[in-house]
Amino acid sequence: MKLSEVKKILNADVIVGEEHLDLEVKTAFGADLMSDVLAFAKAGSLLLTGLTNSQVIRTANILDIAAIILVRGKKPSTETINLAKEFKIPLLTTKYILFETAGRLYAKGIVGCLEKVENNSVLD
């Protein structure tokens, strides 16, 4: 699915990366805890989160996350926006809560970047 369709499904505003809406995404991961994101999220996935500080962008950059969707109508700081521009990571914001955001994307074919955690291991 193209990022432009993600935007449409979530009625999202694009804060950074209007020029990258052609990007193709298939998977997503949602969490507010960056250590969980680092443990489980896969490269090329969407990151759904309610956290808006600069560490979200840095975490996404470390993992080669395709794009970030801020949920619950969160607005990032100028610093966060500038960092997203610097790293060229699309940053969108939606008013839907995390559960609704995930559900709406799942219903349209986006799946989790992993289904479940096996044996409490982060390297499955």
Add this chain to the structure above:
Amino acid sequence: MKITVCSTENSLYQDSFDIEGGNFNKAGIVSTRIKSILKQMGLPADVVRKCAIVSYESEINVVSYAKKGVINLTVNPETVLIEVVDEGPGIPNIDLAMQQGYSTADQKIREMGFGAGMGLCNIKNYSDIFHISSEVGKGAHLLMTINIKQ
């Protein structure tokens, strides 16, 4: 406490990066740099990813708990070594610190999306060899080896 990192004679790359304790605005800059260096060297994507995660969680730890620290990066033909040495309070009980979910993080750290007692576990899980030691009142020492050839 000091561990001798194996001879750097044949290393392909070596550099040290300073980390400022307490400065959350800069937390992640060093790991981003490390990631881009390893990527430019043409290391496999999964190796770059592991090294980036290990560096980033380590950097967050230094910023969160120590006065200052340094990451020493050594790339050998078959391994990447990431050594983290910090000056700070150290870790009184390493077994406890390694338990998933155990944390001494304050609110500031938690607001940044960390401090849930996963950092050291993540570092260990993404490393092929992990070594940690600490002297209370002086600091902590981490040495991670990531294999390039599996």
